[in-house]
Amino acid sequence: MNPLSRLLGFRMASPVASGLYWSAIWLAIGAIIISILLMGSSISEAELLPWVFGVHGFSSLAGGFVSARRSGRRGWYFGAANGLFYTLLILIISFLAADAAWTVTVPILLAVTCFAGAFGGMLGVNTGSRGK
Structure with missing residues (x-):
């Protein structure tokens, strides 16, 4: 058992749920790093879109x-499912919190997160302990 399971007393049964947790x-x-970058440099909020896609892509890759x-x-399959559910959660949260509109960036975000x-x-399945 990993330390989190021992500390909290539960184990996530679904691989996608645990991937979303780590995402x-x-x-x-990534949001903290972008906030520090925005505060400590001359980058404006309008120039952050590639950084935001990078953070979402890396989060989906890790998940x-x-x-x-x-x-x-x-x-x-499990990685792409994680990317799909990750994007859906981000879209629901952004719509409910900030009334975000459906723009051309939504399909781009979906493609980035699903491919990442x-x-x-593909990387994670080859590092697992099953089948060894």
Whole structure:
């Protein structure tokens, strides 16, 4: 058992749920880094779109990695599913919190997160302990 399971007394049964959990952790870290970058440099908010896509892509890659590692099979499938659910959660939260509109960046975000999650899943399935 990992330390989190021992501390909190539960274990996530779904590989995608655990991948989304780790995606959220990396998203929080990325948001802090972007905030520090925005505060400490002359970059304006209008120039942050590539950085935001990078953070979302890396978060999805990390979540896909964890998801596929936990499943032990079909890495690209679990990684892409993690990217899809990650994007849906981000869209729901952004719509409810800030009334964000559906723009051309939504399909781009979906493509970035699904491909990054699938790539992370391909990497993660090969590092798992199952089948060894």
